Amino acid sequence: MDEAQFDEIVRRYRDNLFAIAFQYTKNAADADDMTQIALLKCYKAEKPFESEQHIKNWLIRVTINECKRYLVSPWRRYTAPIEDYAETLGFETPEQSELFAAVMALPQKYRVPVHLYYYEGYSVRETAEALGLRESAVQTRLLRARRKLKEKLEDWNDD
Numbered sequence: 378m379d380e381a382q383f384d385e386i387v388r389r390y391r392d393n394l395f396a397i398a399f400q401y402t403k404n405a406a407d408a409d410d411m412t413q414i415a416l417l418k419c420y421k422a423e424k425p426f427e428s429e430q431h432i433k434n435w436l437i438r439v440t441i442n443e444c445k446r447y448l449v450s451p452w453r454r455y456t457a458p459i460e461d462y463a464e465t466l467g468f469e470t471p472e473q474s475e476l477f478a479a480v481m482a483l484p485q486k487y488r489v490p491v492h493l494y495y496y497e498g499y500s501v502r503e504t505a506e507a508l509g510l511r512e513s514a515v516q517t518r519l520l521r522a523r524r525k526l527k528e529k530l531e532d533w534n535d536d
Contacts, residue, residue: 383420390433391416393497394440400492401444401485411447415440437497437507441489479529487522490515 378386394415398408418439419432426432468474480491493504494515505515 378420378422386419386432386436387416390436393433394436396496397437397440397489397492398444400489401441401448403481407447411440411443414443434503434507437493441507475530476526479526482529483522483525487518487525490518491522491526494519 391412394412395408398411398415399405402408402411415436419436422435426435468477480488483491490504490508493499493507494501499507501512501515501519504510505512508515510518
């Protein structure tokens with residue numbers, strides 16, 4: 378892979394990979410590290426990629442694996458409050474900010490499928506493949522996540 382191809386891959390997928398890593402780490406610095414590791418592995422990969430979708434799927438899988446490895450690492454660093462990072466995002470409406478906070482409050486097993494399905498536009502099958510789950514497990518997690526989000530957002534609106 379030459380530098381121009383790699384630069385295009387970085388430009389195209391960096392933000393998506395960061396968002397996925399952030400769903401796992403809940404920390405911008407750690408998410409950035411996981412993104413860089415995945416991109417570095419892509420640069421060093423000697424295997425040929427069949428298509429753009431193959432590259433994207435491969436990068437997401439590597440990012441998820443690196444995040445999982447990081448989360449069980451004894452070197453895991455202190456994480457900053459999610460509110461500090463949310464302030465840097467500049468949401469257009471208060472509702473968007475509330476939704477972000479509600480999604481980030483979900484347990485990881487719900488947060489990541491929600492991100493892949495709703496924000497990345499992956500199908501249930503693609504989400505299942507990326508996470509190494511059965512399609513029925515992804516559907517169940519999405520259903521439970523929607524229920525939890527509905528409850529949390531209704532509670533906030535009542536307040």
